[in-house]
Amino acid sequence: MMFRNVAIIGCGQTKHSSKRRDVSLPEMIEEAAWRAMEDAQVTPEEIDAIVVGNMQGFGGVAQPDQWIGDWIGAPGKPVMRIATGGTTGGSVGQGAIYAVASGMYDKVLAVAWEKHSDSKEPGATTGLLHVALANFFHAFNYGMNLKSLVATTVVGAAAGVAVYQAMFYMHRSGCRIEHFDMVAAKSRRNAAKNKYAHLQWPGCTPEDIAKTEMVAYPFRFGHICPASDGASAIVVAAEDIAKKKEDKAWVKGLASYSDEENQLMSESYGGVGILDASEQMGCRVSAMKAYRMAGITDPKREIDVAEIYQPFPSQELIFAERLGLFDEGKAWVALEEGEMEIDGRMPTDPSGGVLATNAIGSSALQRILEAALQVMGKAEEHQVPKEVRNAVAHGWGGVTNYTTVTVLGDSPR
Amino acid sequence: MPYLKEERPETLGVEGEWNIGAYTWKANRLLEEFVEGLKQRKLVGSLCFGCGKVIVPPRNLCGRCHRKMEGRVVVSDVGTVTCFIISPPIKRGKIKVLGMDPVEQGLIQEDEVIIPVFVKFDGADSNLGTLLIGADPKEVHIGMRVRAVWAKETRGELSDLEGVEPLR
Ligand SMILES: [Zn+2]
Numbered sequence: 005m006m007f008r009n010v011a012i013i014g015c016g017q018t019k020h021s022s023k024r025r026d027v028s029l030p031e032m033i034e035e036a037a038w039r040a041m042e043d044a045q046v047t048p049e050e051i052d053a054i055v056v057g058n059m060q061g062f063g064g065v066a067q068p069d070q071w072i073g074d075w076i077g078a079p080g081k082p083v084m085r086i087a088t089g090g091t092t093g094g095s096v097g098q099g100a101i102y103a104v105a106s107g108m109y110d111k112v113l114a115v116a117w118e119k120h121s122d123s124k125e126p127g128a129t130t131g132l133l134h135v136a137l138a139n140f141f142h143a144f145n146y147g148m149n150l151k152s153l154v155a156t157t158v159v160g161a162a163a164g165v166a167v168y169q170a171m172f173y174m175h176r177s178g179c180r181i182e183h184f185d186m187v188a189a190k191s192r193r194n195a196a197k198n199k200y201a202h203l204q205w206p207g208c209t210p211e212d213i214a215k216t217e218m219v220a221y222p223f224r225f226g227h228i229c230p231a232s233d234g235a236s237a238i239v240v241a242a243e244d245i246a247k248k249k250e251d252k253a254w255v256k257g258l259a260s261y262s263d264e265e266n267q268l269m270s271e272s273y274g275g276v277g278i279l280d281a282s283e284q285m286g287c288r289v290s291a292m293k294a295y296r297m298a299g300i301t302d303p304k305r306e307i308d309v310a311e312i313y314q315p316f317p318s319q320e321l322i323f324a325e326r327l328g329l330f331d332e333g334k335a336w337v338a339l340e341e342g343e344m345e346i347d348g349r350m351p352t353d354p355s356g357g358v359l360a361t362n363a364i365g366s367s368a369l370q371r372i373l374e375a376a377l378q379v380m381g382k383a384e385e386h387q388v389p390k391e392v393r394n395a396v397a398h399g400w401g402g403v404t405n406y407t408t409v410t411v412l413g414d415s416p417r
Numbered sequence: 418m419p420y421l422k423e424e425r426p427e428t429l430g431v432e433g434e435w436n437i438g439a440y441t442w443k444a445n446r447l448l449e450e451f452v453e454g455l456k457q458r459k460l461v462g463s464l465c466f467g468c469g470k471v472i473v474p475p476r477n478l479c480g481r482c483h484r485k486m487e488g489r490v491v492v493s494d495v496g497t498v499t500c501f502i503i504s505p506p507i508k509r510g511k512i513k514v515l516g517m518d519p520v521e522q523g524l525i526q527e528d529e530v531i532i533p534v535f536v537k538f539d540g541a542d543s544n545l546g547t548l549l550i551g552a553d554p555k556e557v558h559i560g561m562r563v564r565a566v567w568a569k570e571t572r573g574e575l576s577d578l579e580g581v582e583p584l585r
Contacts, residue, residue, distance in 0.1 A: 146451075147452065147574020147575050148576060151524045167502055171500045175559045218505065220504065263481070280499075
């Protein structure tokens with residue numbers, strides 16, 4: 005394929021917590037952006053273009069890109085905002101990669117964020133509520149009765165699509181709720197080694213998670229990701245610039261995917277096109293394309309670490325299989341055998357992942373950033389204790405199913 | 418001087434009506450065919466002439482073939498549960514939906530257990546999300562056979578299909 009080689013040469017993120025009351029939205033984003041530029045040893049003047057994004061309407065701000073420009077060194081430069089729901093950060097990162105790979109720009113800054121606590125609505129879901137209401141009222145036009153609408157929403161709203169997805173996966177793979185306890189405990193333990201993570205719990209055990217309240221079967225309270233305030237940023241540069249840098253992670257392959265499986269109940273009560281919510285063909289197809297571009301033929305052997313988008317523990321298992329890291333329906337067996345631990349054969353989410361830190365718009369960019377840190381050997385306490393030649397980063401967006409897969413490595417393609 | 422970051426719990430509220438009419442384009446004409454079918458206690462689906470997929474309720478487009486789903490079929494009102502959720506007993510004051518407490522509004526009884534299910538009706542290739550009625554939570558399982566429960570008097574609206582019940 006004809007495009008320039010590209011590498012990530014700088015990473016920056018903020019500390020994540022439920023409420024960053026010490027900073028305003030642009031101040032929070034500035035923290036991540038400047039840390040990334042410092043890490044890359046570039047000045048804001050040297051950045052050619054900026055790609056930004058967060059969830060549409062979240063944090064109660066409709067057009068945050070118009071507020072943050074001055075704070076991230078944007079004046080006089082092209083700024084592109086990308087919003088693809090939960091996948092946003094993945095698309096923002098890939099947008100910056102496209103911009104450099106095309107030859108259009110040499111150094112591009114990608115910044116993604118969420119500041120949930122600034123919105124008064126529960127879950128800060130201004131944008132989602134808007135869409136959901138429109139769908140609900142549409143159904144009312146066709147005589148949907150309030151009781152059945154409320155009844156289906158009551159349970160679905162707790163963890164939405166992920167509950168259905170987990171049920172499908174358990175049914176076809178033989179995975180049990182105890183495995184979700186294990187994934188959640190692993191995430192809390194890993195996060196305790198990541199100074200930027202939100203939900204940190206050193207020494208957390210599956211038994212600790214099993215003691216938490218059942219929210220909607222099969223999910224317990226301990227299985228659910230937090231809503232975090234935070235931002236992350238990367239600097240992407242062309243090959244000749246990256247070669248001169250000591251620390252870099254080369255982009256070896258990338259792909260993304262959107263499909264009609266994206267709608268659980270479908271738009272406007274039209275039928276759904278997919279039977280099994282855990283099928284996630286988008287992730288499989290994206291991974292295959294990205295690996296081919298990266299020259300990877302056996303991901304089980306050639307991928308050394310994975311950063312998977314997993315707001316719920318079931319998703320770490322489902323997507324790990326879809327990324328080709330484990331056999332179909334067997335990720336939970338590998339989990340039992342310790343393969344997914346930081347020091348395991350195939351460490352997944354050594355940072356703690358989305359289950360530990362979920363500043364939604366930023367979450368999928370964080371996967372790319374964390375994969376880059378692993379390749380550069382700069383993940384500090386949560387660095388996996390082995391040589392990292394290739395790492396895979398995954399992004400996924402809720403009910404509206406966009407997938408991104410990005411493969412990074414220690415040498416150019 | 419640092420910026421003033423005083424937390425204001427209430428900032429700005431605006432009273433008035435929110436015109437969701439901006440979304441009238443959503444009115445999917447196929448839903449009219451679907452509810453017309455419900456009136457006759459029939460589940461209408463759309464058939465893709467490209468791949469043979471049948472989707473209930475009908476939709477306009479087959480995403481993977483990218484062609485109009487021009488066929489119409491009636492599928493069975495007997496089907497299989499492909500996925501389910503069993504709620505904890507719903508308590509007053511615990512949850513809010515659309516800004517209201519469904520127990521307080523009398524929509525859900527105190528301590529009622531709700532079982533939303535996905536059903537693949539025989540002849541369909543899609544799931545329909547609905548409620549499982551009159552089942553013991555202990556007997557619910559994937560693969561369970563169920564039949565549509567119809568309103569006593571069907572009027573050509575979505576609530577004509579009240580849910581599904583175990584097929585005995
Ligand atoms: Zn088709």
